[in-house]
Amino acid sequence: MHELSLMENVVATLRASAAENRIKKITRIQLVVGKLTMAVPEALQFAFEVFKEEDLFKSAVLEIKEEPVRGECKECQHAFEIKDYEFLCPSCSSPQVKLVGGRELYIDFYEGD
Amino acid sequence: MVKVRLAAPVLQQNEEVARENRTFFQKHGIFVLNLMSSPGSGKTSTLERTIEHLAGSLKLGVIEGDIYTTRDAERIEAYGVPVVQINTAGACHLDARMIRPALEDFDFGGLDLLIIENVGNLVCPAEFDLGEDARAVVLSVAEGNDKPLKYPLIFRQAQVVLINKIDLLPYTDCDLSLLEKDIRAINPDLEIFRISARENTGFSPWLSWLKEQVKIKKQKA
Ligand SMILES: [Zn+2]
Numbered sequence: 172m173h174e175l176s177l178m179e180n181v182v183a184t185l186r187a188s189a190a191e192n193r194i195k196k197i198t199r200i201q202l203v204v205g206k207l208t209m210a211v212p213e214a215l216q217f218a219f220e221v222f223k224e225e226d227l228f229k230s231a232v233l234e235i236k237e238e239p240v241r242g243e244c245k246e247c248q249h250a251f252e253i254k255d256y257e258f259l260c261p262s263c264s265s266p267q268v269k270l271v272g273g274r275e276l277y278i279d280f281y282e283g284d
Numbered sequence: 285m286v287k288v289r290l291a292a293p294v295l296q297q298n299e300e301v302a303r304e305n306r307t308f309f310q311k312h313g314i315f316v317l318n319l320m321s322s323p324g325s326g327k328t329s330t331l332e333r334t335i336e337h338l339a340g341s342l343k344l345g346v347i348e349g350d351i352y353t354t355r356d357a358e359r360i361e362a363y364g365v366p367v368v369q370i371n372t373a374g375a376c377h378l379d380a381r382m383i384r385p386a387l388e389d390f391d392f393g394g395l396d397l398l399i400i401e402n403v404g405n406l407v408c409p410a411e412f413d414l415g416e417d418a419r420a421v422v423l424s425v426a427e428g429n430d431k432p433l434k435y436p437l438i439f440r441q442a443q444v445v446l447i448n449k450i451d452l453l454p455y456t457d458c459d460l461s462l463l464e465k466d467i468r469a470i471n472p473d474l475e476i477f478r479i480s481a482r483e484n485t486g487f488s489p490w491l492s493w494l495k496e497q498v499k500i501k502k503q504k505a
Contacts, residue, residue: 173408
C-alpha cells in the first residue's frame with residue numbers, strides 16, 4: 172500500500188534535516204498519523220525497516236502517534252470526535268461538518284547525535 | 285543528544301509540486317479531473333463513454349496512470365484522443381511529480397479538459413494531490429455496499445461519485461439508497477450520478493456537470 176511511499180517521504184525529510192543539523196545518527200523519530208490517512212502503523216514500521224540499512228537510521232526507533240478523526244460543526248460550532256466516519260453533528264444533526272483532525276501526517280520531532 | 289522539532293508534513297514536497305501543476309493548468313484554463321476507483325469498477329469504460337459523448341464539443345486529453353501496462357492507454361488512444369502514459373513502476377498511486385513531465389507531452393493550446401486516470405486503488409490516490417480541480421470516484425454496484433465506510437478518505441476528498449454498473453443492480457445485493465446514504469454521511473456535498481458504462485445510460489447529468497466545470501474554469505483563466 173502507500174505506506175512505503177509515505178516512509179520514503181519521511182526518510183527524505185529526515186535526511187535533509189539531519190544533514191543541516193550535522194546529525195550522524197538518528198535515535199528516535201516521532202511521527203504523527205491521523206486515522207483518516209488510512210496509513211497503518213504496523214505497515215509504516217515495516218516500511219521503515221527498509222531504510223534501516225542506512226547508517227543514519229540504523230539505531231532509530233520510530234514512534235507513531237495516532238490522531239483521531241475530529242470534526243467541527245459549521246452550524247453550531249460543536250467540536251467532536253467522528254466515529255465510524257459519520258460526518259454528522261451529534262449536537263444539531265447538521266451534515267455541514269468541517270474536518271479538523273484525522274488528516275495529520277507529519278514528523279513531530281526526532282532525536283539524534 | 286539533539287532534539288529537532290520539525291512539524292514537517294510528510295507530503296510537503298508533493299503539495300508544492302501539486303501547487304505548481306495547478307498554476308500551470310490555471311494559466312491554460314484547463315479543467316483537470318482526477319478519476320479514481322478500485323480495480324474492476326469499470327473506470328476505463330466510464331472514461332471511454334465519456335470521451336465518446338464529449339467528442340466534438342470539448343477538446344480533451346488523457347493521462348493514464350498504470351502500474352506496469354499500457355493496456356488502458358491503448359484503449360483510450362483508439363478514440364483519437366491524445367494520451368500520455370505514466371507507469372508508476374509498482375507504486376499504487378500517481379503523485380504530483382509524475383504528472384509534471386507528462387505536461388510537456390501535450391499541446392495545451394486549445395485543450396479544454398484533462399482527465400487523469402489514476403491507478404486502481406481507493407486508498408493511496410486519496411492522499412496525493414496532483415494539482416487537479418476535482419476528483420471523481422467510480423464505484424460499481426458489484427463491489428458491495430461497504431466501500432465508502434472502508435475507504436472514507438477518498439469520498440471525503442472527492443466532488444463526484446459515479447455509481448457504475450447500474451444495469452447489474454438486480455443481480456447484486458447492493459442497496460443503492462443505503463449506499464448513497466453512507467456516501468452522503470461521509471461527504472454531504474458530493475454529486476452522485478448513476479450510470480451504466482456498458483449500456484451507455486445515465487451519462488447526461490454527469491456530462492452536464494463536467495461541461496459546466498470546464499466553462500467555469502475557462503472564465504477564470
Ligand atoms: Zn451542530
